[in-house]
Amino acid sequence: MELAFYSSEGWESWGLSGKPTIPEGMAFLVDDDLLFEDGRGVRATAVANEWLRLRPTENCPAPSSWGTYARILRDWIAAAQLHEIEVFDTRDRLKALLSTYAVDRATGDPKRRLGAVTWNQHMSVLGMFYRWAMAEQHATAVPFTYQQAVMLYAETAREVLVNQARRRVPKDHVTIKYLEDDFAATFVNGLAGLRPDGSEDEGPGRFRGRHLARNGAVGELVMSSGTRLQEFSYLLA
DSSP, X not given: OEEEEOOOTTGGGGTOSSOOOOOTTOEEEEOXXXXXXXXXXXXXXXXXXXXXXXXXXXXOOOHHXXXXXXXXXXXXXXXXXXXXXXXXXOHHHHHHHHHHXXXXXXXXXXXXXXXXXXXXXXXXXXHHHHHXXXXXXXOSOOSOOEEEEEEEETTEEEEEEEETTOOOOOOGGGGOOOOOHHHHHHHHHHHTTBOTTSOBOOSTTOOOOSOHHHHHHHHHHHHHHTOOHHHHHHHHO
């Protein structure tokens, strides 16, 4: 399957009565045999292209996003073709495909693995595609399971549907990278103008900044207490 970008250059020679109403630079998908329909009817790639052409009217005016959406659809359709499952198949078969696809993108070939944030973006795009396909009667089932949840924002609660295929994204405090003890000690000694081992540096190139003892003490306080950035700024006032 190929991904290409539309250009209207030379459209006058295409034998058309008018210029095609396709956004310039719009991404589209083409099967390897260059067909958009066969004996069974319109192919999934043609339906995907129809959905992609509507992105500028659905809060997606950026051409860079069109390519991203097309790549997400391309990967999903290619996975369906690999397992001989129709993109608009029965719910059971689509759920089985999603399960296999999730494992492949999480633990399969390192070049194909997706982090939680990127995977959630893929699920969001596929969710929009299938909701549209259901509304347009291209699909009779979706591969996703949704759960109702309550979202609180600005003291206002509203109910939302959460796609259960989404992965949990680590909170900021979980992704903090802590300094090793030996490096932390070297860092504090450096603030105090000392050698890495904590001894006095009497060399001609020693650091002779102002308030070395204070710098070292504040550095040690921050390292030992986990002072937040805003709290630390108060110490400097």
